Amino acid sequence: MKFLVTGGAGFIGANYMHYVVNKYPEDQFVNLDLLTYAGNLESLKDLEGKPNYSFVRGDIADRPFIMDLFEKEKFDVVINFAAESHVDRSVKDPGLFVRSNVLGTTTLMDAAKAVGVKRYHQVSTDEVYGDLPLDRPDLFFTETTPLHTSSPYSSSKAGADLFVMAYHRTFGLPVTISRCSNNYGPYQFPEKLIPLMISRALADEALPVYGTGENVRDWLHVHDHCVAIDLIVRNGRVGEVYNIGGHNERTNLEVVKTILRALDKPESLIHFVTDRPGHDMRYAIDPEKIETELGWVPEYNFDTGIAQTIQWYLDNREWWERIVSGEYQNYFEKMYGERLA
Numbered sequence: 001m002k003f004l005v006t007g008g009a010g011f012i013g014a015n016y017m018h019y020v021v022n023k024y025p026e027d028q029f030v031n032l033d034l035l036t037y038a039g040n041l042e043s044l045k046d047l048e049g050k051p052n053y054s055f056v057r058g059d060i061a062d063r064p065f066i067m068d069l070f071e072k073e074k075f076d077v078v079i080n081f082a083a084e085s086h087v088d089r090s091v092k093d094p095g096l097f098v099r100s101n102v103l104g105t106t107t108l109m110d111a112a113k114a115v116g117v118k119r120y121h122q123v124s125t126d127e128v129y130g131d132l133p134l135d136r137p138d139l140f141f142t143e144t145t146p147l148h149t150s151s152p153y154s155s156s157k158a159g160a161d162l163f164v165m166a167y168h169r170t171f172g173l174p175v176t177i178s179r180c181s182n183n184y185g186p187y188q189f190p191e192k193l194i195p196l197m198i199s200r201a202l203a204d205e206a207l208p209v210y211g212t213g214e215n216v217r218d219w220l221h222v223h224d225h226c227v228a229i230d231l232i233v234r235n236g237r238v239g240e241v242y243n244i245g246g247h248n249e250r251t252n253l254e255v256v257k258t259i260l261r262a263l264d265k266p267e268s269l270i271h272f273v274t275d276r277p278g279h280d281m282r283y284a285i286d287p288e289k290i291e292t293e294l295g296w297v298p299e300y301n302f303d304t305g306i307a308q309t310i311q312w313y314l315d316n317r318e319w320w321e322r323i324v325s326g327e328y329q330n331y332f333e334k335m336y337g338e339r340l341a
């Protein structure tokens, strides 16, 4: 089978590529990525030269290019990871998120429809469900929770999901959608909470915690997300949505303090800064459907996963230092300059 994996040079896509290229030597995996600021081919060094892996640079929203690629390659399966993924960036530039996340998705599906793929899988997010109140720990997102978005990012992802379901119903495209909670692990760009805090704590720099730090996220190690997507693509039912999460809810402050303890750094590094506009309070996934239907069981809990992740960032300083010393510095100034002044 020939797989097109988009966004394979990003955080989750690169982890997915490592997992499937090694696990399925009989399948072909083409990685299509635009290499935006978030795409990093250094994350895929180990796969270069493998006979079942190849890379193509391109934009999923570039219609003539995508149509041509599908005509030539006749993919059997498409897995769409490619997206603008950072909520704070979506506050600065919503239009970019509409282009890559919505137009990119419909463009890919038009091409998938034209060549008749066996499966189109959309990698979505729990953020499409909006947020849950802090005082109702009994509430969780299920697959039937209504879409109710807060940010331009989550709105673009929800918009894409609606088009995916429409292409299934209207055109019979064989689709699946997965909605995962917050990921962490190797190769995550140091703009997201966990790698940002690890890299800045190691440099004894201020750690910007938004608002009061009470917001809750449901953390899943990226390896467990990749295993779940692979199960859905191979065994999941067409037309279905699967939520992915492992019941690992933590406040942001708990996460930051865990990192500081592990690195033996003082809590005085924590700086409370202006809150993110529209900041979602709590995310929490009910994973019963994927557990019972597909037998998915996460390998990591938060304690084992965060320990593995911190160790990875200690062992792979060069990988993230090259990011931090490059364009990322300008970006950091733009986002945090005023807040930390």
Ligand code: NAD
Binding pocket: 006, 007, 008, 009, 010, 011, 012, 013, 032, 033, 034, 035, 036, 037, 038, 039, 040, 058, 059, 060, 061, 080, 081, 082, 083, 084, 085, 086, 099, 100, 104, 123, 124, 125, 126, 157, 179, 180, 181, 182, 183, 184, 189
């Ligand atoms: P990321 O930002 O690390 O990587 C995104 C990748 O997509 C990059 O390599 C980038 O170059 C590429 N890309 C962006 N626009 C493109 C375009 N127009 N054409 C081709 N390539 C393009 O993101 P991530 O954290 O790895 O997230 C991957 C997917 O998983 C996204 O769809 C995201 O919405 C979803 N998701 C992420 C999380 C999380 O916690 N990070 C959780 C749930 C779902």
Ligand code: TDX
Binding pocket: 085, 086, 087, 088, 124, 125, 126, 127, 181, 182, 183, 191, 192, 193, 194, 196, 208, 209, 210, 211, 215, 216, 217, 252, 276
């Ligand atoms: O500097 C920071 N300080 C801070 O307090 C950053 C970057 C974040 N935060 C807070 C905001 C959130 O409550 O930490 C929490 C996590 O923030 P992010 O890492 O930006 O993730 P989040 O906004 O929760 O979204 C992530 O999970 C769902 C991914 O970025 C999305 O792509 C995914 O869909």
